Amino acid sequence: MQNPTKKILTFPLRIVLILVIYSVLFKIMHWPYANQLLLIGSVLLMLLYCIRFLYKKDKTRIDVVKLGLVLVWTVNLVLKTYHIAFIAYALELVLLILFVWWLIEDGLNYFTSRQLINNGFVKFFYYGFCIVAIALIIFGALFKIQHWPYGSLILTFGFLLLSIMLIVDYFVIERP
The missing domain is CATH 1.20.120 (Four Helix Bundle (Hemerythrin (Met), subunit A))
Structure with a gap:
């Protein structure tokens, strides 16, 4: 930077x-x-x-x-x-x-x-949240492509978590 x-x-x-x-x-x-x-x-x-x-x-x-x-x-x-x-x-x-x-x-x-505001629980929660959101999007897309049940639901929930993550990211990352 x-x-x-x-x-x-x-x-x-x-x-x-x-x-x-x-x-x-x-x-x-x-x-x-x-x-x-x-x-x-x-x-x-x-x-x-x-x-x-x-x-x-x-x-x-x-x-x-x-x-x-x-x-x-x-x-x-x-x-x-x-x-x-x-x-x-x-x-x-x-x-x-x-x-x-x-x-x-x-x-x-x-x-x-990127530095988080708090390194304790916030860091664990934030990275876990990111991993879950990305995993849900990937698995939701896979389920949707394969026409397996709940593919649409998983993908929609993954996109919802991604949007929440974008908002939470704004507040937990330190700004110069």
């Missing part, structure tokens, strides 16, 4: 990300209004992240990579959802390159430098 400046719009970005996650769940479950939720969430995510990027005074190369990652991901998501353009593979290749670039330059440092 080169610049420990205060980040703005962190909580609204998390709320919008939860909206995008639920729109993906709606799409997987074939529930109504999935496309509309995805469009609203993606546009809000792009706008909020662009405002956050423009607000930052000292922009580094990794900041531009993260902006490109968010913009390409959301545009690709909307284009594939609405079947607008057939450039999905090109955008996915750009997305992969940007993600690998972020992962090499800043991604591993992002995950290793």
Whole structure:
């Protein structure tokens, strides 16, 4: 982390990300209004992240990579959802390159430098919560693909825990 400046719009970005996650769940479950939720969430995510990027005074190369990652991901998501353009593979290749670039330059440092507010019970609960949420999403997707019973329920509960985890994460991680 080169610049420990205060980040703005962190909580609204998390709320919008939860909206995008639920729109993906709606799409997987074939529930109504999935496309509309995805469009609203993606546009809000792009706008909020662009405002956050423009607000930052000292922009580094990794900041531009993260902006490109968010913009390409959301545009690709909307284009594939609405079947607008057939450039999905090109955008996915750009997305992969940007993600690998972020992962090499800043991604591993992002995950290793995170400090919890309290190291006792909070740390145990937080990491356990993360593991359970990820496991439920993986097993729910597997059950859903295999058409096994309770696949939809497990996947929905996993997405619910993921959204709760995004909110809890905001409050338990120390901010500079």
